[in-house]
Amino acid sequence: MNILIIGGNSYIAKNFIKKYQNKYNITTISRSATGFEQNIICKDYFDIAEDILASTDVIINCAAIVHNQKKKVSPDEYMKVNYELPVHIAKQAKKAGVNIFIQLSTMSVYGNDEYIDRSTKENPLTPYGKSKLAADMELQKLSDTSFKVAILRFPMVYGPGAPGNIASLIKLIKTGLPLPLYDTKNQRTFTYIENLLSYLNAVIEKQVEGILLLGDLQSISTSELVQSISSSMNKKTILFKLPKWLCNILTIFVPGIMTKLYGSCVIDSSDSLAKLGDIEIISWKDGISNILKN
Secondary structure (H helix, E strand, O other), rough: OOOEEOOOOOHHHHHHHHHHOOOEEEEEEOOOOOOOOOOEEOOOOHHHHHHHHHOEEEEEEOOOOOOOOOOOOHHHHHHHHHHHHHHHEEEEEEEHHOEEEEEEOHHHHHHHEEEEEEOOOOOOHHHHHHHHHHHHHHHHHHOOOOOEEEEEEEOOOOOOOOOOOOHHHHHHHHHOOEEEOOOOOOOOEEEHHHHHHHHHHHHHHOOOOOEEEOOOOOEEEEHHHHHHHHHHHHOOOOEOOOOOHHHHHHHHHHHHHHHHHHOEEEOOOOOHHHHHOOOOOOOOOHHHHHHHHO
C-alpha cells in the first residue's frame, strides 16, 4: 500500500515512518529535508504533482499551523493552511483516485468543554480551532464510496522527544523546585504517541471513515501526572496548594496557564475505538515510563 504523508517533518509523521516503514511504502512531502529517503521537497503544498497523487492509496495530512506557535499568526493564515490547503489536496486526491484521506484534526474544535464525546457540539474559540473545524466540515462533504475521509480528533500527544506541556513539566520536575500542584481535582486525557500510531494504522487497515475521537483510555489529574513522573525518575517532588484568592487572580491574568494546570478535559473515545477493533492500548503510566527511559 502506498501512503503519502503531507508534512513529513512533523512529530507524528516521523514516528509513523519509524514504526511502519517496513509495512507500507511511505513517501513524505515536506518543505525541507527530513532525513527520510523517500521525501519530496515541495515549497508550496498547493502545487503537489498529479503523478504523485495518482500513485497513492492513502494520504495522511500532518500539515497545519498550530495554536501554540510563538509567532503571531493571522486568522487568514490559519484559514489558508488549516482549511484551504487540506480541502485543496483532498479534492485533487479524489480526482487522482486516492482511496483514503486522513485529516489530523484537534480537540480545539470543542472550545473549553471539560467532557467530550460524540454528542458534544463543536464550539471553537480560537482562529486555530475555527480553521480546523472548517476543514473538517468541508472534507466530510467529499466522502463517498470510492473516497473515504477519516478525521482524527485527539488531545495533546506525548512521547519520547515530543514537544508540549508534558515535556515542559518533566523539565520542571528535574529542577527540584516545589510545584503548586498538590491534590488537583482536575482530569485530563492525553494521547501517547504509540497509541495514536496504532489508531492510524487501524484506520488504514479497516478503512474507517468519519470523525474519530481518540486518546488514552484513562484520564489523569495534574497531581497524579507529577507523582507518576517523579516516581519514574526516583525523585521526590514537593507539592503545595495555592490559596484560592491567588488562583482567582491568576485565572484573570493568565487564564491559559491556569487551564492547562488545573482545568479538565476528558475525552470519551469508546465509540471511535469500537470502530477500530482490537488494539493494544498503552496506559499513561507506561507511556510516561517509556518517555523517561529515552
